[in-house]
Amino acid sequence: MFSGAQVSLYPMSDNFVGIILKAIGALEPYRANFRIETDDMSTLLVGPPDQLFPAMRDLFAAAANGGTHCVLAATVSRGCPGEPDDPICTPIEGSAFDKPLPERIAAALAAVESAPRLGLSVAAQFSLYPLGNGHHMDEIYGCIEFLKNSGVFDRSKNFCTKLRGDAGPVFATLSEAFLRFGAPQGHVALDLKVSANSPSKI
Template sequence: MFSGAQISLYPMSDDFVDVILKAIEALEPYRPFFRIETDDVSTLIVGPPDQLFPAMRDLFVSAARSGKHCVLSATVSRGCPGEPDDPICTPMTASGNDLPLVERIAEARNAVTRAETSGQIVAAQFSLYPLGEGHHMDEIYGCVDFLKSSGVFNRSKNFCTKLRGDAGPVFATLSEAFLRFGAPQGHVALDLTVSANSRTAA
């Protein structure tokens, strides 16, 4: 199954180049498991779906520890029918995604409680899109139920859900939403914005 993310990082600082380049170094431990390509617009990471959000977490936390206001924007996808399967990607068969919805919500909640903290507070808003035929609204409502009990739920907004808390549990919540909701072999996309160190946090 093809899975990956296009990521853009925006440090609000005159030394944004140094902040970005240092943050990209945080992806080094993932290089054996990912195809990583960086250009002047974004960084593409392609690889195992369960490692996408840990990689983004480490990238963003590295940038945010500069103390500068930083924003990450990402489009994340798994099972895209328009992309050939990549040998570095792995299927979703062991994710528990085929369990009944109520069990997936409980498993996702338990996974977030085990997430390690990073010491970096972040805010995130995202939208989940389980694409294709089927009961996609059931999956979305189930995901929202999980988010409200995740411990990092902030509020519902038009077209998205806002999270706030330590980067560890926040990115773990995003990962669980991405992995456990939507058909196991179906196409699921997630649109994400994460912010840290904003002077106008609300």
């Protein structure tokens, strides 16, 4: 299954070039399993769906750990019918992701509970889009139930859900939402913004 993300990083600093270049270095451990391409707009990550959010987490933490106000914007997709299958994108069919909804919610909560803590406080807002035919609203409501019990749920907003907490559990929650809701072989998209060190925390 083709899976990947277009990721843009925005450090609010005069030293934005240095911060971005240093942060991209945090992707080095993922290069063996990913195709990574950077241009003047974004960085493309193509690879195993279960490693996309850990890679984005490490990229963002590398930029924000110094105290600079940083924002990450990403569009994440798996199973896109307009993209070719890629041998570095491993499928998720026939796994724990193809279970009844209550079992997936319980597994997602367990994964968030065991996520490493990074000591970096972040806020995130995202929208999940399980595309195609079928019971997509059941999947969305199941995801909302998971989010409200994740420990990092902040509130529902127009068109999106807001999360707040340590970067480890927040990115784990985003990953679980992306992987466990929507058909395992269906097209699922996620629109994401993450912020750290904001001067206007609301």
